Amino acid sequence: xxxxxxxxxxxxxxxxxxxxxxxxxxxxxxxxxxxxxxxxxxxxxxxxxxxxxxxxxxxxxxxxxxxxxxxxxxxxxxxxxxxxxxxxxxxxxxxxxxxxxxxxxxxxxxx
Amino acid sequence: xxxxxxxxxxxxxxxxxxxxxxxxxxxxxxxxxxxxxxxxxxxxxxxxxxxxxxxxxxxxxxxxxxxxxxxxxxxxxxxxxxxxxxxxxxxxxxxxxxxxxxxxxxxxxxxxxxxx
Numbered sequence: 001x002x003x004x005x006x007x008x009x010x011x012x013x014x015x016x017x018x019x020x021x022x023x024x025x026x027x028x029x030x031x032x033x034x035x036x037x038x039x040x041x042x043x044x045x046x047x048x049x050x051x052x053x054x055x056x057x058x059x060x061x062x063x064x065x066x067x068x069x070x071x072x073x074x075x076x077x078x079x080x081x082x083x084x085x086x087x088x089x090x091x092x093x094x095x096x097x098x099x100x101x102x103x104x105x106x107x108x109x110x111x
Numbered sequence: 112x113x114x115x116x117x118x119x120x121x122x123x124x125x126x127x128x129x130x131x132x133x134x135x136x137x138x139x140x141x142x143x144x145x146x147x148x149x150x151x152x153x154x155x156x157x158x159x160x161x162x163x164x165x166x167x168x169x170x171x172x173x174x175x176x177x178x179x180x181x182x183x184x185x186x187x188x189x190x191x192x193x194x195x196x197x198x199x200x201x202x203x204x205x206x207x208x209x210x211x212x213x214x215x216x217x218x219x220x221x222x223x224x225x226x227x
Contacts, residue, residue, distance in 0.1 A: 004154075032214045043204050043218040044155065087154070091214055098145055098157035098170070099206075099216060 003027060004102035006088050012108045013078060020074040021105045023088030031093030033064055035073050038085045038104060047073075047086070075107075083109045113139050115207050117219035124195055125227055131191045132222045134205030140185035141207035145216060146178075149202040161188045195226040 006023040013019045025033075033050035048055065050062040050071050061074040071088055085104040092100070114137040124130050134144055142163050147155040159180050160168045167180035179191040188207075192199055202223050206216040 034215070041202075041223075043221045045218070046215055049215065098160055099155075100157070101147075101154040103152075103154040 003100050004088055004090050006086075006102040006105045008103055008106060010106040010108050012110055014110050015078060015080055017078050017109075018074065018076045019078055019107065020072055021086065021107075022070050022072045023102050023105075024068075024070045025088075025090045025100075026069070027090070027092050027100075028069060029092055030069075030090045032091040033062075033071050034089040034091075034099070035060075035062055035071075036087040036089050036101075038087055040085075044087055044089075044101075078109045080109050080111060083107060113207070113209060113217040115205065115217050115219040117205055117222050119222060120220065121223040121225075123225045123227060126196050127194055129191055129193045130195055130224060131189055132203055132205075132224075134188045134190070134207070134219050136186045136207045136217075139207075139209055141188075141209065142185060143208045144182060144188040145206045145208075146180065146188075146190050147204045147206065149204065149221075155204060158190075192224065195224070197226045200224055200226045 004025050035047040036044040037047045038044045048057050050064045054063045059076045063072045085106045087104045088102040090100045116135045118133045144161045146158045149155045158173045161180045161182040163182045169175045182188040202221050204221040206218045208216050
């Protein structure tokens with residue numbers, strides 16, 4: 001089983017729509033969770049950290065369900081500029097500081 | 112914000128040659144830097160963790176004698192791909208963690224290596 005799994009998509013949604021995607025992680029000891037955004041042939045950029053209580057940043061809402069080991073990202077009122085690949089990222093902690101990345105979910109916002 | 116640079120942005124080299132990639136934290140000190148590799152349509156894979164002043168820690172399956180890492184200062188880590196082969200062609204990305212202990216990592220723009 002892969003450590004971090006995401007639906008690769010692509011998700012094609014019209015501008016202004018609300019879209020959500022999930023990811024699951026296999027290591028129950030994972031301690032930190034993030035969503036990164038990666039544009040084509042570019043480096044990943046941190047979108048937001050994910051906290052147990054859930055958190056919101058503008059049009060973006062992230063949720064963490066530790067019992068089920070999944071993380072979600074909700075994008076409201078989607079913009080054309082939201083088109084990108086969204087990477088679910090996990091850190092297992094305990095001295096292992098490297099990040100474990102999912103393959104990403106490709107999102108295409110259509111005008 | 113925290114800025115990480117990488118040099119070169121892209122490089123094409125012949126099989127058997129060695130290539131050095133530099134990763135710099137421009138506006139902060141980074142006691143720990145990380146090197147990742149991403150093949151087309153694949154996720155980023157951690158190659159090694161680089162700690163300033165000490166030996167790098169390599170992930171399983173990554174040859175330490177092939178991928179030489181030097182972290183000589185709090186703002187610079189280098190990755191040297193020795194005796195490169197076409198299968199080493201990939202997108203190499205470094206990241207740095209703020210010395211304050213934050214878990215967030217800031218990524219460099221990446222280096223696209225093509226070995227012919």
